[in-house]
Amino acid sequence: MRSEQEAERAIELYADTVRRLCMVHLKNQADTEDIFQTVFLKYVLSTVVFENEEHEKAWFIRVTINACKDLLKSFFRSRTVPLEELLEEPASLSDENREVWQAVLALPLKYRDVVFLHYHEGYTAPQISRILGKNVNTIYTLLNRSKTLLKESLGGDGDE
Amino acid sequence: MNDRLKNAFEAVHAESDLKEKTSEFLSRKTQGYQRNRRPLRRLVPVMACCLLVLLFSIGTGWLYFTPVSAITIDINPSLELSINRFDRVLSVKGYNEDGRYIANAVNVTFLKYEDALRKILNDTDIQEHLRRDEPMSIVVVSPDQQQSDKMLNTVKSCTQGHHNVHCHAGNSEEASAAQAVGLSLGKYRAFLELQALDPSVTPEEIQGLTMREIRNRIAAFFETQQPVSSSPDGTSSEQGTDTPSSEASAVSSCEEEPHYGQGNGAGQGNGMGQGNGMGQGNGNGQGNGNGQGNGNGQGNGAGHGHGHGNGQHRGRNAS
Structure with missing residues (x-):
């Protein structure tokens, strides 16, 4: 079991990433809290030795995505809330950002992780394929399609 | 588009409230990050089960x-x-x-x-x-x-x-x-039987004997205690028919009480006289000749058997 200091450090470092991933997948605050508790408790109890921070971060991403998927699988019907409700939550979002988020959340679920990992975390397709445990070509395809879809919704200005 | 996306993602932060709640939750769940309490507590039901199984097997083993x-x-x-x-x-x-x-x-x-x-x-x-x-x-x-x-x-x-x-x-x-x-x-049962007859017998003696040997010893003891009783019985009963006090004479032969025999014999004496006359009773003839020697006559009779009896028969027939 890890110490309190380690847990606090992990929360400081990775809370934002976990929060963003939660937002990509989930639609309300209660679920997000559940995911936070699940992910960080798993971290505290796990005995995994991380080679470096990158490794640790990848672990958090992987665990958060799995936890989100588990939650959606089990409570999908009962916990689904309309999109509007979600977008009220991060009150600090500007109109510009809100528009982008709406575009991202309008994407099918399978594109959202890839978009987040690529556009925000800056992972390459092979890295994403390792994190998500999918074929590299699949990731390329997902990236291309999501790019096309986002271009359509956000306007096709300045792709790369 | 890349920047817009990046900015939009960047704009989202974990609320401090959320972080605090998570910290509290972790502290509560790990009981203040104490390492050993959890595994021990988890062991309690396991140990209880083991104990039950152990008790059960001891109980069954004891019964068995x-x-x-x-x-x-x-x-x-x-x-x-x-x-x-x-x-x-x-x-x-x-x-x-x-x-x-x-x-x-x-x-x-x-x-x-x-x-x-x-x-x-x-x-x-x-x-x-x-x-x-x-x-x-x-x-x-x-x-x-x-x-x-x-x-x-x-x-x-x-x-x-x-x-x-x-x-x-x-x-x-x-x-x-x-x-x-x-x-x-x-x-042990055979030993008790034998001990009742011969108190000097010890269990150590018995230990080495076979059941047949023990039975033989019991049988031998009976034989020495109760000597040839069957054959004189036959004769004495015949005597009985001769005399009014037949039972007494029968007893006398078995239990060796010559006085009774004598008393009764007196009556028979007459007959005996005849018997002697017949000259059959070789030894008896001598004893009985006087008529009084009946007691002896009977005592001997027990030993001798038929010779005596015949004499009496005669006597009866004569009378």
Whole structure:
């Protein structure tokens, strides 16, 4: 079991990433809290030795995505809330950002992780394929399609 | 578009409230990050289960391995089978050299007692003894009357083919008394029988004897105690017919009370006189000749038998 200091450090470092991933997948605050508790408790109890921070971060991403998927699988019907409700939550979002988020959340679920990992975390397709445990070509395809879809919704200005 | 996306993602932060709640949750869930408490607590039900299993197996083992009844077999080899409440043989104890040999040679542990008994009866040594028609004694001891009856019946059915086998039920006091003197129960009973006749007998003497030898000793003792009683009886009863006090004379021959005989004999004396006249009673003639010697005449008669009787017959016929 890890110490309190380690847990606090992990929360400081990775809370934002976990929060963003939660937002990509989930639609309300209660679920997000559940995911936070699940992910960080798993971290505290796990005995995994991380080679470096990158490794640790990848672990958090992987665990958060799995936890989100588990939650959606089990409570999908009962916990689904309309999109509007979600977008009220991060009150600090500007109109510009809100528009982008709406575009991202309008994407099918399978594109959202890839978009987040690529556009925000800056992972390459092979890295994403390792994190998500999918074929590299699949990731390329997902990236291309999501790019096309986002271009359509956000306007096709300045792709790369 | 890249920047817009990046900015939009960047704009989202984990609320401090959310972080605090998570920290609290972790602290609560790990009980202040104490390492050992959780695994220990998790072990409690496991240990409880282990304890239950352990107690259960000890209990069952105790039930299984506690002998409640016994069967002793005596011919020359003396054996005792300890039997548990599930009718299984727990151990075989030999009370003498032969018994110990058979106990080692025949493996009957954990068999049903009837199977064990059959196996022992089929043993070549035992078969040899039975062929020589030696008496075998099987004693069943069980504290429960019902169980004892059931076992006795089973044992009887097992030994049906052998005519010289005697089955009895014993009680536990007897069994412990037998154990105290180091004899098997069948032998102990024979020992008691013999001891009643001859108090000088010791269990050590008995230990080395076969059942047949003990029986022979008992029989021999009876013979020395009660000498040739059957043949004079026959004659004396004939005498009885002759005299008014026939019973008294019959008793006299058995129990050796010559005075009675004499008294009665006096009446007969006459007849005897005749008898003598006949000149048949060789020795008697002399004794009886005087008519008074009747008492003697009878005493001798017991020993001599027919000669005497004939004389009397004559006497009767004459009278």
